[in-house]
Every structure is written in structure tokens, then in C-alpha cells.
Amino acid sequence: MSWRLALALVAGVALLVPFVVPQYSLTVIVSALIFSLFAMSLDLMVGYCRLYSFGHAAAYGLGAYCAALILTHLQVPLVIGIALAVLVTVAIAVPIAWICTRSTGVSFAMLTLAFAQLGYAMLFRFRELTGGSDGVVGIPRPPGPFGIDWFQGKTGYYYLVLACLLGSYLACRAIMRSNFGAVLAGIRENEAKTLSLGYNTRAYKTATVVLSYGVGGLAGALYAGFAGYASPELFFWLTSGHVLIMVVVGGAGTLVGPMLGALFFVFLEHQLSQVTDLWPLIFGSIFIAFVMFFPGGILGLLRRRHAAA
């Protein structure tokens, strides 16, 4: 099956979803799609640069808190608020990315972790603005511009998230298949050689990290608009760890894999948490099994089966 056909099929099914599933299921589906977007954004670093960020919660938290504050205080329309939040996240990400990309491997993981935890700590420092441990609650979804009020209801919001997810996926895929992506592949395989060919590898890595933060910030902003609140847990390092699990279990370096991983875990959590409180144990065990035995992730497994058949 060709990629175009598969994409058209998935998009077609996704468009019909709100008509066939009950409203309460739509909540889980929208959360799953937002997490898919978040996981995909992390894959840009993990899969394409082998930069294991343990602080991607910073992108999610920044996007969510920026959107929360902009929507609450400025009363701009929802979509403009989200766009502004992404811009602010990108602006903050540039210096962070520049500093973090001076290292690789474990040091990179620790630096990103430090920035995310610093953000987490700042939430408690600027309590009057961020609400401290209570977070920001009652985030509105102002309509507009031009009187557009499509995103007020859950179904409309679903389409907004779907559009962001598809758009981001297509954009990231195009970037990773361009010359830019080819240089990243060169860095991944042999950074010294790529550098000696005249590419400023650090600039490429910085750009990728900023892109990753931008898309992650979009996911966070969409979450804040959907949930109506932003809490400090969004910034905490366990969020970074969980999304990393989704990327690896889904299959890093494929964009689609991490999305599948996120969908898999969100739905699994939703189902399991109704019958057992042991789901984090299952979550962790599945993750360990994938790291040890199936480093290609879910997508790798599917492809292997496809190749064998």
C-alpha cells in the first residue's frame, strides 16, 4: 500500500470519527491525538539526531502555560492565542537549544532535564502569575477571528487538533526528507565527517531542537485549550519520561511510530485504568520489553512482519 493511499485512508477515517463515536470517547481521542503530536515532536530529536531529551516536558509545559496565560489575560481568539504560545515557546527554545546542543548523549539529556526542572521551579517562583501548585484554571476559548466559533465544542476542537497533527506531520516529514534531513542523517551516522564536509552541524542540531520545541509547544497549547487548565505536572520530569517511552515503544525515527506509540499508551491507560490500578506497572514492563527486545518499536515490528510476508 502506498504512503499516499494510507494517508488518505487514515485522514478519511479520522474525519468520520466524531460521527460514529460517542461524545465522551471523543475526549480520550482528542487527548490521544494531542499526545501523538507531542510524541512526534520529540521524535525529531530522538529519532533523527539521537539526542535523547529528558526535558521535553519543557516544550509541552511552555506551550500550555503560554497559551493559558495569553488566553486568560489577553482575551485573543483561541487560534491566535495558540499561535502566539507557539511563537513564545520557539523564542524561548532558541537559547535553550543553542546551549544544549553543545553536548550530546548523556550530557544533552541532563541539560534538557535541567532546563525543564528550572521551568518547573519557576512556576513556584512566579506564583501570582502561574498559580503555583494549583496551576492556571478556567482557561477560556474565546471565539474569532471574524466570528469563527467552530472550535467551541468538542467536535470542532477535535478537527482543530486533527488539522494541527496532520499539518505538523506533513511539514516535519517534508523537512526530514529534504536536504536538511539528509544532513541530519549525516550527523547521526558520523558527525565529524559531516562537519568536515563543511556543514555547521551545531546549527542544524539547534534548528531541529527548536523545531521540536515548537511542535511540542503546539501540543501543549492545544492541551491547555482543550483541558481548560495547566498544572505544574506538565513541566515535571516524569512527563518527559513518559513521552520518551511513547517514542521508543512506537519506533523512533519514523514520525508515524511515536504517534502510534502515544495512541497505544493513551488508549491502553484509558482501558486498563478502569479495571486495574496496576497500569503503570504494565506501562513500565511493556517499555522495558521494547527497549530490550524490539528496539525498532511497534512500527519496526509491523514492518518486519510485512517484509516477512
Add this chain to the structure above:
Amino acid sequence: MNFASFILAQCLGALSQAAVLFFIACGLTLIFGIMRIVNFAHGAIFMLGAYVGCTAAALSGSFVAALIVAPLAVGAIGMAFERVFLRPLYGRRDSGAHLLLTFGLAVVLSELVRIVWGAQPKSLATPEALLGIVMILEQPFPIYRLFLIGLGLAAGIALWQFLERTRAGLLIRAVSQNSEMVHALGTDVDLVRTAVFGFGCAMAALGGVLAAPLVTAFLGMGANVVIDAFVIVIIGGMGSFLGSIIGSVLVGFVQVFGAYYFQDLALALMYLLMLIVLVARPGGLLGKEE
């Protein structure tokens, strides 16, 4: 209130905090030195140590028993971990695999602790002999915290002498410098790795038991403390033993004085310190840049 005596009490408080942190950080840095693994499960191991200690003390009625049983039991669990989960990944080209695996172990271990001990915090009574306070320059100071400082100091010196003076210590330093060469010279490097991993876990468990009378054993204790330990190890230099001592003291002081003078900024100060060190010296104060 006399300012000098107040500062002294604060300093002692910071040192006792540093002592507990040191027990976690020294294992973390040794494990990193030998295996190049950042053990995300170290916080969960610390928590496990605290819970095992509480149970051991409850069963035997003795704090000393807890101090002995918890490190031994948790050290053995650590060695089993290394043997079963980490060893198969040593040949993996992708260095991220270990980072991910230990994170998975942290999640699973925390859940197992919750299943076995339940969600309620477990308290561990301070032993009779260490109860009460002493007056230092007319400032009251808990004896238990003095005990922590003494124990931390003793452990630091003992470990340092062990690493510098004994043959096993030499082996550990050699493996952390060039494991392939040590292997070629006929030493079972895998055995050294298992032993060091187990030892690191035992030290963390000891830290857990020592922290339990101060904060009780609770489910979130690992997730917070592991980040503190990371900060220490990164500030001191990954794999550097002396660095972990310096880092522990620095972080202990930043935490205690930060909490007093800056309140809301206390949490952020620690990360700021870490970022400043990393930007100035990417390998940490005493570490090598990779």
C-alpha cells in the same frame, strides 16, 4: 539570637542534608564511571531502601538492623537487575538504550513498592540514643542530624581510602578509565560492573534508611531525590568520586540556605547552579569533557 550561632546551625543543617545526598550520589557517580550508565532507577532504589528499612526496623525493633538489612537486600536486588536487564545491552551501539531501560525500571520498581507497602507513608522512629537535641553555641540542634554528618564523613573517607588504597579500588578506577584494557589483562570486567552496581544500590538504600526518620518513607521520595542526585553528579563531574562529595556539599548548602533566604527561588537555585557549571565546564567541576 546570635547571628554567628544561627549561621553555624544552618551550616550544620546543610551538612547533614549533604550527608544524605552523598549516599545517593556516590553510588550514582561510581556506576556512571564504570558503565557509562545514568541510573534513573537510583531514586526508586533509594525509596526501596527506606521501605525495606522501615519493615526491618518494625520486625526487629532495631534501627541498626535496618541499617544492615536494607543495604544488603537492596544491593542484592541491584546486582540481579544489572545481571538480567543491563548486561544484555552492553554491546548496543545506541547509548540511549540504558537511559531508557533504567527509566523503565524506575517506573516498575516504584509501582512494586506501592503494591507491596501500600500508598500510606511508613514512619521510622529515630533511635532512642540519637533522640533529642544538643545546644551548639546556644542554638538547639538535633543529635540525629549530627549523627548523619558523622556517618557521611566516615563513609566518604572510607570510600575514598578504599578507592585509592585497595586492589579492588584500583580495579574500579582502572575499569572506569579503560575497561577494554582491563578486560584484555584478564580481569572479569562484567563481575566488576555487577559488584559496583550492587554497591551503588546498597549505598542508596542506606541513604534511604537514614532519610526515613527525617521525612518518613513515602512514594514520591525517589522521584524528587533522584533529580537532586543527578544535579550533584553533574556539578561534580560524572564518574568523579571526589566530585560527588563536593557536589553534595554544594547542593546541601544551596538547598538549606536557599530555603531560608530565597524561599520561592530555592528549587530554581539548584538548577541554576547546575546550568552555570555545565555552561562553564560541560564535564562538571572535576569531570572530563566527553
